[in-house]
Structure formats: structure tokens, C-alpha cells
Amino acid sequence: MGAPLPVTGPGAENPPEAGDTAPGKFYQTGTFTVGNRLLAPQDRSVQSSVTRDNSLNSGHRACQGCGEALGARYAVDAAMRATGGKLIAANATGCLEVFSTPYPETSWQLPWIHSLFGNVAAVGTGIAAALKVKGKAATCA
Amino acid sequence: MLEQIEGSVAVARAVALCRPEVICAYPISPQTHIVEGLGELVRSGALSPCEFINVESEFAAMSVAIGASAAGARSYTATASQGLLFMAEAVYNASGLGLPIVMTVANRAIGAPINIWNDHSDSMSQRDCGWLQLFAESNQEALDLHLQAFKLAEELSMPVMVCMDGFILTHAYERVSIPSQAEVDAFLPPYEPRQVLDPNEPVSIGAMVGPEAFMEVRYLAHKKQRMALERIPEIAAEFRARFGRDSGGLLHPYRMEDAETVVIALGSVLGTLKDTVDELRAAGVPIGVLGIASFRPFPLEALRAALSPAKRVVVLEKSFSVGLGGVVSTDVRLAVAGLALRGSTVVAGLGGRAITKDSLLCVLARALRDELPDLTFLDLDQGLVDRQLERERAVRRSGPIAENLLRDVGTVASKVH
Numbered sequence: 028m029g030a031p032l033p034v035t036g037p038g039a040e041n042p043p044e045a046g047d048t049a050p051g052k053f054y055q056t057g058t059f060t061v062g063n064r065l066l067a068p069q070d071r072s073v074q075s076s077v078t079r080d081n082s083l084n085s086g087h088r089a090c091q092g093c094g095e096a097l098g099a100r101y102a103v104d105a106a107m108r109a110t111g112g113k114l115i116a117a118n119a120t121g122c123l124e125v126f127s128t129p130y131p132e133t134s135w136q137l138p139w140i141h142s143l144f145g146n147v148a149a150v151g152t153g154i155a156a157a158l159k160v161k162g163k164a165a166t167c168a
Numbered sequence: 169m170l171e172q173i174e175g176s177v178a179v180a181r182a183v184a185l186c187r188p189e190v191i192c193a194y195p196i197s198p199q200t201h202i203v204e205g206l207g208e209l210v211r212s213g214a215l216s217p218c219e220f221i222n223v224e225s226e227f228a229a230m231s232v233a234i235g236a237s238a239a240g241a242r243s244y245t246a247t248a249s250q251g252l253l254f255m256a257e258a259v260y261n262a263s264g265l266g267l268p269i270v271m272t273v274a275n276r277a278i279g280a281p282i283n284i285w286n287d288h289s290d291s292m293s294q295r296d297c298g299w300l301q302l303f304a305e306s307n308q309e310a311l312d313l314h315l316q317a318f319k320l321a322e323e324l325s326m327p328v329m330v331c332m333d334g335f336i337l338t339h340a341y342e343r344v345s346i347p348s349q350a351e352v353d354a355f356l357p358p359y360e361p362r363q364v365l366d367p368n369e370p371v372s373i374g375a376m377v378g379p380e381a382f383m384e385v386r387y388l389a390h391k392k393q394r395m396a397l398e399r400i401p402e403i404a405a406e407f408r409a410r411f412g413r414d415s416g417g418l419l420h421p422y423r424m425e426d427a428e429t430v431v432i433a434l435g436s437v438l439g440t441l442k443d444t445v446d447e448l449r450a451a452g453v454p455i456g457v458l459g460i461a462s463f464r465p466f467p468l469e470a471l472r473a474a475l476s477p478a479k480r481v482v483v484l485e486k487s488f489s490v491g492l493g494g495v496v497s498t499d500v501r502l503a504v505a506g507l508a509l510r511g512s513t514v515v516a517g518l519g520g521r522a523i524t525k526d527s528l529l530c531v532l533a534r535a536l537r538d539e540l541p542d543l544t545f546l547d548l549d550q551g552l553v554d555r556q557l558e559r560e561r562a563v564r565r566s567g568p569i570a571e572n573l574l575r576d577v578g579t580v581a582s583k584v585h
């Protein structure tokens with residue numbers, strides 16, 4: 028983290044000069060910022076580390092820069108880490124559910140259910156009840 | 169074992185014998201005793217392992233059932249009337265997702281005016297929701313249908329509603345035969361989900377589907393109901409072989425031999441109807457009864473075959489499509505399209521009005537003389553209606569209809585006929 032960062036992205040103060048093809052030029056590396064998972068592992072930011080679950084995988088249809096996608100990925104990956112991957116997600120109707128799932132392109136790497144707009148807590152209660160009665164150690168987010 | 173118990177208790181015992189793993193319900197008359205009964209069985213440990221979830225509404229009840237079923241648990245709930253309407257969005261969702269939830273509907277009228285008594289408006293309002301709808305004629309059949317419903321639901325991966333008349337069945341103490349746990353276990357295998365939320369094999373359930381496949385998903389639901397038309401009689405036959413009695417199936421024919429006139433009905437009114445037809449048969453009238461046990465899927469072909477030799481059909485129904493007429497009748501008409509059959513609809517028993525043998529004899533006598541109009545409301549108080557219409561003609565602010573009618577009737581106490 029000590030070395031100057033080969034920043035930047037679109038709209039940055041010092042846009043790269045034409046002809047500059049250095050790898051990683053357009054992305055922050057070694058930071059906690061969102062990074063590009065297409066880069067080689069050593070060039071990635073912490074957020075695109077190979078060790079992340081990427082429960083909400085890339086390729087979904089959110090608007091570029093969507094904060095909800097970002098937030099969901101942070102939250103679900105943190106929960107995945109906390110539960111050792113034993114996690115089930117219930118998702119209310121909304122952008123997140125829509126952009127992440129059109130068949131056959133689901134971005135979810137964990138068991139995931141969408142039912143309705145107004146019932147996600149109750150659906151979660153049902154999942155938790157089922158897991159409890161079946162004696163399984165999974166968590167419902 | 170034979171026991172003299174309340175219908176609701178019989179259903180609670182039947183559901184418990186099916187080893188549900190998650191039960192979630194919100195109490196509503198006349199369903200309450202069913203879930204209270206199950207609550208007691210879970211609390212006492214008689215039904216275990218099972219999670220009983222108290223929820224804040226019927227919408228939540230169905231939603232909990234959706235989550236539990238998707239996570240691989242055999243799931244059950246029960247409701248009636250306003251409760252069914254309140255959960256309607258989730259009712260459609262459960263069938264759209266293909267989750268084999270079983271729900272008892274203790275049939276009750278829908279308000280306003282608020283009315284807790286029996287008719288079939290509630291489950292008929294969910295006619296097109298994708299659930300299978302089975303109707304019980306007696307408490308014994310209500311009990312038996314729950315065993316069959318779990319089997320059918322889980323085979324098809326589609327939800328099943330068992331409809332039983334509120335109060336008339338739910339609160340009636342009748343003799344019922346309760347099977348043993350071993351007998352039920354031999355009939356109903358453990359639930360093997362087709363889809364399950366499992367961290368070891370993640371799937372996405374409830375994904376968005378666009379025009380490219382939506383129609384196919386809906387068609388598959390229809391296809392499964394058509395497959396159920398085959399399975400329902402087979403399951404009823406297996407049930408008869410194991411338990412020694414007839415329950416379920418598509419149709420309940422009664423004295424249909426050489427019947428020129430056939431009366432069609434659903435649910436407990438079939439009892440009164442059979443007594444009435446016995447009387448007419450004793451007087452030499454060739455009349456029979458055809459009970460519809462499976463309303464969804466609707467047995468179009470079986471009904472057509474059963475009605476082909478007849479001359480007249482009367483559909484006696486406890487449901488009513490305002491602005492049209494009968495609900496069941498519309499489906500029956502489709503089944504007999506092209507047959508030379510005189511048909512009429514008798515709407516009866518709305519809001520719990522008693523359907524008596526005398527009234528049935530009267531209306532069937534008119535049918536036999538071919539004097540019954542297309543649509544009749546059994547025991548409708550025409551004077552009461554006319555006086556209200558007159559009030560509405562006379563003054564603009566004629567006031568609340570229900571209050572006017574009750575004042576006219578001269579009572580606010582419940583009177584069934």
C-alpha cells in the first residue's frame with residue numbers, strides 16, 4: 028500500500044495518455060475500492076480478491092455503478108464469511124431481485140429466494156423454521 | 169380408530185399424522201379450532217419435530233409456508249374468508265413457485281356485509297390461482313383428503329387447498345375413523361423436494377421470467393393440474409385399498425343410474441341433496457346427484473361422460489359471480505358444451521342460509537317441470553329486495569343497505585332461513 032497507486036478511472040483528473048497500455052491503469056489496485064476481477068490476482072484491489080465469495084457475481088444487469096449491487100455484495104459476502112458459507116438469502120421484489128436473476132443468468136452463488144415485495148421477513152422466518160426443524164446449521168439473511 | 173370428535177379436531181389430527189415440519193397460521197373463524205388443535209399437538213410434543221409459527225397475518229402465514237417449503241420442509245397452513253383474501257398475493261406466489269404447501273380453507277362468506285357463516289365465495293375467489301382445490305363432503309372425507317393432499321401436492325410439486333364447509337363441517341361432532349401413524353406413513357412417503365434452498369447446491373428460486381418463458385411456466389402449472397386428473401383417482405384408489413373407504417377422487421356419483429335429471433354440488437350440501445334425491449327416487453323420479461370433489465383441476469371429461477345420458481342438469485352452488493350468475497355452472501357448461509342438456513343454476517346458502525330439504529324439493533320440482541329459470545336464488549326474500557329498491561327510488565340518501573334490510577326483517581339476531 029506504500030507505493031503510489033496507479034490510479035484511475037473514467038473522469039479522473041489525470042486521464043491516461045493515448046497509447047499507454049500499462050495493465051491496471053484504469054483501476055485501483057491494492058485498495059479497498061471496488062476492483063476488476065478480470066485482472067491478475069496480484070493487481071487486484073482487496074474487494075476483488077480471489078478469496079471473496081462473490082455471492083452476487085458479476086454479469087448482472089444493474090445500472091453501472093449501482094449502489095444497491097455494491098451494498099448487497101458487501102453485506103452478503105460478509106455474512107457468508109461469518110457463517111462459513113452456510114447462508115440462505117431471501118430477497119424482496121425490487122431492482123436487486125430483477126437485475127440479478129433473469130433466467131438463466133442468475134448472479135447468486137448462494138441459495139436464494141425471491142417471493143414478493145412485502146413478505147421477505149416472513150419468508151425468512153419460514154426458512155429459519157425449516158432449518159431449525161431439520162437440525163441444519165444454516166443462517167437466513 | 170373410531171372417534172366422535174369435532175371436524176376441526178379431526179383435520180388437526182389428520183394433518184399431524186402427515187408429519188408436517190412447519191405449521192404457520194393466523195386464527196380466523198371458522199378455521200381457528202384446526203390450528204388451535206395443531207398448536208396443542210406441537211406444544212405437547214405429540215407432533216414432533218415440528219415448528220409452529222404464530223404470525224401477524226394471513227399474508228405472513230402463507231409467506232412463512234413459502235419460505236419453509238422452499239427450504240425443504242413439509243409445510244401446512246389454514247385459513248378462511250377474509251384471511252384467504254388477505255393472503256391472496258402469496259397464494260398465487262406459492263403456486264407460481266411450485267411449492268407443495270397444503271392449506272385447509274374452512275369455507276366462509278366474504279364481506280361486506282361481514283358474515284362468518286359458510287358459503288364458497290372464499291375459495292372460489294381463488295379459483296384461478298393455480299392451487300388444486302379439493303372439496304370435502306363430510307368430516308371423514310375432510311380428514312382423508314388431507315392425507316391425499318400432501319401426497320398429491322408433493323408428487324406434482326404444486327400446492328393443494330382442501331376446502332371444507334365452515335361450521336357445518338368444522339364445528340360438527342361426527343364419528344370419524346382415524347388411521348394409525350403406521351398406516352399414514354405407509355401411504356405418505358417423506359417429502360422429497362424438487363427444489364430446495366441448500367448451501368451445498370445453491371439454486372435461485374423465484375427468478376424473474378420474461379416473455380420468453382413466462383407462458384411456458386404457466387402452461388406447466390396447467391399441465392400439472394391435467395396430470396392431477398389422472399393421479400387423483402389413482403390416489404383415491406390406493407387410499408381405498410389401504411384404508412377401506414371411498415374418499416376423494418374427481419366426482420362423487422350418487423344414484424346416477426338412468427338419471428334424467430342430475431344435480432351437481434360441492435361440499436357438505438351433498439348430504440342434504442342425497443336425502444332429497446332419495447325421496448324423489450322413492451316417488452319414481454329418475455334423478456341423481458353428482459358431487460364435484462376436485463374443483464381444480466376441473467374434471468371436464470369425466471363430467472361430460474357422466475352427464476351425457478342425462479336430459480337436465482341443475483347446478484346447486486354456494487358461490488356467485490356478481491353480474492353473471494353461477495361460478496361452478498360456468499365450468500359445467502363448458503363440460504357439456506354441445507350436449508342437448510337443459511341446464512340451470514341455483515345459488516343457495518350464501519352467508520350461511522340453511523339449505524333445507526323442503527326448499528330443494530320445491531326447486532327440483534320446478535326443474536323437473538322444466539320451469540326453472542337459468543338462474544334462481546334459493547329462498548331469496550324478493551319482498552325484502554323490492555322494498556329496498558323502492559327506498560332507493562324514493563330518496564337519494566337511502567342509507568346503508570344492510571341496516572335497512574335488517575330493520576325491515578325486524579331482527580338483528582342471526583336467523584338461518
Ligand code: SF4
Nearest residue numbers: 089090093094095122
Ligand atoms: S438500484 Fe436499480 S435503478 Fe438504481 S442503480 Fe441500481 S439497478 Fe439502477
